[in-house]
Amino acid sequence: xxxxxxxxxxxxxxxxxxxxxxxxxxxxxxxxxxxxxxxxxxxxxxxxxxxxxxxxxxxxxxxxxxxxxxxxxxxxxxxxxxxxxxxxxxxxxxxxxxxxxxxxxxxxxxxxxxxxxxxxxxxxxxxxxxxxxx
Amino acid sequence: xxxxxxxxxxxxxxxxxxxxxxxxxxxxxxxxxxxxxxxxxxxxxxxxxxxxxxxxxxxxxxxxxxxxxxxxxxxxxxxxxxxxxxxxxxxxxxxxxxxxxxxxxxxxxxxxxxxx
Numbered sequence: 240x241x242x243x244x245x246x247x248x249x250x251x252x253x254x255x256x257x258x259x260x261x262x263x264x265x266x267x268x269x270x271x272x273x274x275x276x277x278x279x280x281x282x283x284x285x286x287x288x289x290x291x292x293x294x295x296x297x298x299x300x301x302x303x304x305x306x307x308x309x310x311x312x313x314x315x316x317x318x319x320x321x322x323x324x325x326x327x328x329x330x331x332x333x334x335x336x337x338x339x340x341x342x343x344x345x346x347x348x349x350x351x352x353x354x355x356x357x358x359x360x361x362x363x364x365x366x367x368x369x370x371x372x373x
Numbered sequence: 374x375x376x377x378x379x380x381x382x383x384x385x386x387x388x389x390x391x392x393x394x395x396x397x398x399x400x401x402x403x404x405x406x407x408x409x410x411x412x413x414x415x416x417x418x419x420x421x422x423x424x425x426x427x428x429x430x431x432x433x434x435x436x437x438x439x440x441x442x443x444x445x446x447x448x449x450x451x452x453x454x455x456x457x458x459x460x461x462x463x464x465x466x467x468x469x470x471x472x473x474x475x476x477x478x479x480x481x482x483x484x485x486x487x488x489x
Contacts, residue, residue, distance in 0.1 A: 261489050262482050285487065312470065314374055316489035 248335055248349045249328040251367040252357030256348075258283050261292060261319065265303050265310040268294065279358060281348065282319050291348065291355060292321030325350040326359060332368040335359060374478050376468040377441035379434040382411055383452050383461035388430040394451040395432075399440035399484065401477040406431040413459035429461070435474065437481045439488045441465055 256279040259268045268280055282292030294315055302318040303310055324344060326335050328351035339345060339361065346360040379400075383391050385407070392403050409429040417427055436444050448463045449455060 262486060309470065312374070312472075317375060 245331045245333075246368040247328065248326055248330050248332060248359045249351070249356060251332060251363040252328075252349045252359045253363055254357045255279065256281055256355075256358050259294070259315055261285075261314070261316040263315050265299055265308075265313045265315065265318065268315050269299065269310065272296065279346070280315070281323075281355060282315060282321065287353070290322035291325070292316070292319035293323040293348070294319045323348060325355075327351070328356055332359075332364045336361070336364055374481065375438040376435050376471050376474070377438050378466045378468050379436055379441060379445055379448065379463055380466065381432040381434070381448050381452070381461060381463035382409065382429055383432065383463075385428045385430045387452055387460070388432060391448050391452050392432060394447050395434055395444050398444045398447040400434045400436050400444050401474075401480060402435065404433040406433070415459065417459070427459070435468065435471060435477075437485060439485045440481075 255277050257271050257275040257277045259271050259280045259282060261282045263271075272278065272280060278296045280294040282294065284291055292315075298318050298320070299310075302308070303313050324342060325348045326338065328349050335347075339347070346358055348355045349357050349359050379395075381391060388405060392405070395403065407430055409431050410426045411429040412427065434444065442465075445463055445465050452463070453460050454462060
């Protein structure tokens with residue numbers, strides 16, 4: 240009988256992300272990422288019925304650098320992913336892993352009461368969530 | 374910020390009306406090219422049977438993408454494009470990039486915040 244104690248997303252999440260406004264330019268956003276030493280940028284909700292957006296550095300590389308757009312004239316809202324795929328804080332990391340596999344993603348914000356608590360990635364799930372219950 | 378280019382071909386007597394309405398609808402500027410010649414589905418003829426050139430203006434609007442549909446439809450309504458044959462047409466094109474519009478961008482940012 241396997242009596243594995245569940246490990247939740249909120250137990251393993253990381254806080255390596257920063258907030259950026261959707262109207263900011265890509266150049267300004269790169270500055271925010273550098274200053275905060277993060278590679279995930281979250282676009283804030285503007286009101287209760289809005290949704291979070293997300294910009295990864297890979298988005299900037301693919302949608303700005305690769306197609307030779309000007310970072311000063313491109314806004315974050317043009318390249319963000321919104322709404323962002325998120326996972327509940329109280330979800331067991333086993334299910335998070337299955338969900339990531341099914342939707343072919345490797346990181347997602349952890350949501351509780353409509354607010355972002357942090358981020359969870361494959362690294363967090365494996366390193367903090369698998370062998371902690373020895 | 375992404376822009377669209379609206380090109381309107383209108384009778385020169387309603388150029389001002391169309392420009393005012395477009396500004397009202399959110400266009401931040403316009404360029405007019407005068408003395409264009411054009412014809413619609415029916416060639417206009419004088420009563421002598423000679424061809425009659427209609428004086429047209431070409432109006433160029435560089436507009437923010439979220440507002441462009443509303444502006445385009447406003448131009449059509451005000452210019453009576455769909456109700457009267459030969460009054461004019463307008464088209465909307467994607468713009469790759471635009472410079473010299475920094476001041477417009479500042480103004481437009483406030484307007485489109487809720488739409489992104």
